[in-house]
Structure formats: structure tokens, C-alpha cells
Amino acid sequence: MSYDKHILWVCTAALVTGWVFTNDDGCSSGTVMRHSCNWTCMHLTLQWPGSFCIGLTNKTVCKIPESVQNWTIHGLWPMRTGHCCDCWPIFHSHLQEIEADLTQLWPSFIKGKHFFYFWKNEWIKHGTCAGCEETMGSPFLYFQAAVKLRKLFDIDNLLQSSRIKTSCEVSYKHDDIRSVLTPLLGQNYDLQCVTDSKGREAWIQLKIHLFRNQTIGCPKQEQEQKFDRLSWFNSTGHPCPKNTTIFYVPINYENPHEPCN
Ligand SMILES: *[C@@H]1O[C@H](CO)[C@@H](O)[C@H](O)[C@H]1NC(C)=O
Ligand SMILES: *[C@@H]1O[C@H](CO)[C@@H](O)[C@H](O)[C@H]1NC(C)=O
Ligand SMILES: *[C@@H]1O[C@H](CO)[C@@H](O)[C@H](O)[C@H]1NC(C)=O
Ligand SMILES: *[C@@H]1O[C@H](CO)[C@@H](O)[C@H](O)[C@H]1NC(C)=O
Ligand SMILES: *[C@@H]1O[C@H](CO)[C@@H](O)[C@H](O)[C@H]1NC(C)=O
Ligand SMILES: *[C@@H]1O[C@H](CO)[C@@H](O)[C@H](O)[C@H]1NC(C)=O
DSSP: HHHHHHHHHHHHHHHTTTTOOOOOTTTOOHHHHHHHHHOOOOOOOEEEEHHHHGGBSSSBBHHHHHTTOOEEEEEEEOOOOSSSTTOOOOGGGGGGGGHHHHHHSSSSOBBTTTTTHHHHHHHIIIIIIHHGGGGGGGGGHHHHHHHHHHHHHHHHHHHSSSSSSOOOSSBBBBHHHHHHHHHHHTTTTEEEEEOOOTTTTEEEEEEEEEESSSBBBBOOOOOOSSOOOOBBBSHHHHHHHSSSOEEEEOOOOOOTTTTTO
16 A cells, blocks of 8 residues: 555545544545655754744743753654645654653743644644655654654764854854764755844754655755744744854753843
């Protein structure tokens, strides 16, 4: 059974058993299924907790747990052009076996929401497209793949042993950061920044480009995704500009929205 068919089967089963869907893009259309499986590259998007809250419009929603000290997972995103299948349900119990890893590596920084809310959202938005691939063909397998990749790309260790240190005073040239990452990642990544209230560029995300088989390297695709934009952001970030230096800000647990004030 092909994985397109598998998803159609899941969706049909969902219809038959009467699971509730949130919109019309789900199971009723085979076109949507073909669309959501039609991708060749994916991005493992990692986020820096130190700058994550800078871009949020609501200055009260953010909290960085003190246990979080390293880069965390934002998501594992197939680069597709359409919506994913939002008819493939995920339950908290699916993730029980890797919940400890997810809690550490894939936390949510939005107050008052259980982490599962974030994971579920990522599964619906991105995971159900990834699920077309055998190695990621269930909620558990998808999250397990992301955790495995996050551990494989140990950029914390890489940065800690480089001269790129977190600081509110020192900023770095684009190329200085790239020269640290390139031995591990080649050219297969993007740096994203947010602009803080003083107009400084703060490094917020690292997007690692992967093939469908989870190996690094996939031709850069310009079709920037509208899907990774979250409503409570002014913007999730933009490519870090090359004509100005970049701040790698420390995590400020007391004032995460303005870590350098
Ligand atoms: C799949 O992607 C290819 C290349 O982007 C495109 O030509 C084709 O029309 C797509 N098929 C569907 C069903 O979206
Ligand atoms: C977000 O947008 C609002 C309204 O456009 C603006 O007042 C605010 O300063 C922006 N916040 C950031 C961090 O850019
Ligand atoms: C900001 O978030 C808080 C806590 O979630 C909420 O009570 C408040 O209504 C939000 N404010 C705005 C302007 O959205
Ligand atoms: C952060 O990353 C470093 C380098 O990989 C590791 O030694 C350390 O245990 C990590 N800390 C936490 C809290 O995950
Ligand atoms: C992964 O996929 C890419 C692109 O299709 C291919 O070049 C590479 O050999 C594959 N790697 C493995 C280990 O299968
Ligand atoms: C850098 O370039 C962007 C557009 O390419 C421009 O908007 C910005 O003002 C420039 N910044 C500096 C510091 O030159």
C-alpha cells in the first residue's frame, strides 16, 4: 500500500468512525492528499529561546522555563505548496514514549498552554505531510525523527566551542556565524533574525535543509512558506541581513521579551 493510499485510508476510516474535522481541507478531497505528499525537501527549524519572545506582539504570553538552556525544535516542515491533511488525529498517548525528550527539546514558550497543544499543532500543520514518508508515517515516528535529527545536529556544542557567545554587547558578522556552522551543515541552512525594539537584528532561528530521507542537503527553494507564520507574531523572522551585524542574545528568564533591556 502506498503512503498516499495509506493516508486516504486513514482519512476514510476517520470519516467512517465520525472523527470531527475543523475545516474543509481535510479528508473529503483526494487532491489534497496528493498535494500534501508532493514534496521533496524539508526543513528542521530550530529556535533560540533567548530571542524567541522578542518578536511576539503580546508582551505577556511568553515564558522560558529555566530548564531550557539550549536551542529547541520549532518544527520539522516538509516544503510543500498546499495544506496538509488535517484529518489524521494525534493523541497525547501517542507521544508517551518520547515525552521526556520532547519536553526538553521541543517545549512551548507560550504561557498556560500544555506543550502537547504545540506538538499537536505542528503535527496537523506539518507532520501529516511528513507522514507520507514511511520513516515518519505516524505521529510517534514523526516526532521521533525530529528528536533524532535535533540530537544529530548538536549546534549547542558547536557554538559553545566557538567564539560565537551569547551577548547583549558583542554582535557578529553574518559570515562569522556561518563559518562556525558550515563544517557541520555545509551550505544547507538559513539563518533567521528578528528585529528588536532598538532596531538590532537578533538571531532567532536556524533552518536546516534536508532531503525526504532525512539526510542533509536539498536545493534551496525560494517559495517561502506562509505556513510557518504564527498569528501572534508580527513576523516569525526574516533572513538575517548581511549588511549589519547579528546579536546572539542570552536567555533572560525574567524578561524574555526584551532580553537585553
Ligand atoms: C507535484 O509537484 C510538481 C513539481 O513541483 C508539480 O509539477 C505537480 O503538478 C505537483 N502535483 C500535484 C498533484 O500537486
Ligand atoms: C508589532 O506590530 C505592532 C503594530 O504594528 C507594533 O506596535 C509593535 O512595535 C511591533 N512589535 C515588534 C516587536 O516589532
Ligand atoms: C495577551 O496574553 C494574555 C495572556 O495570555 C491575555 O490575557 C491578553 O488578553 C493578551 N492581550 C492581547 C492584547 O492579546
Ligand atoms: C545543552 O547543550 C550542551 C552541548 O550539547 C550539553 O552539554 C548540555 O547538557 C545541554 N543542556 C541542557 C539543559 O540540555
Ligand atoms: C537521500 O536522498 C538524496 C536525494 O534523493 C540522495 O541523493 C541520497 O543518496 C539519499 N541518501 C541516503 C542515505 O539514502
Ligand atoms: C540593509 O539592507 C536593507 C535592505 O536590503 C535595508 O532596508 C537596511 O536599511 C540596510 N541596513 C543597513 C544597516 O545598511
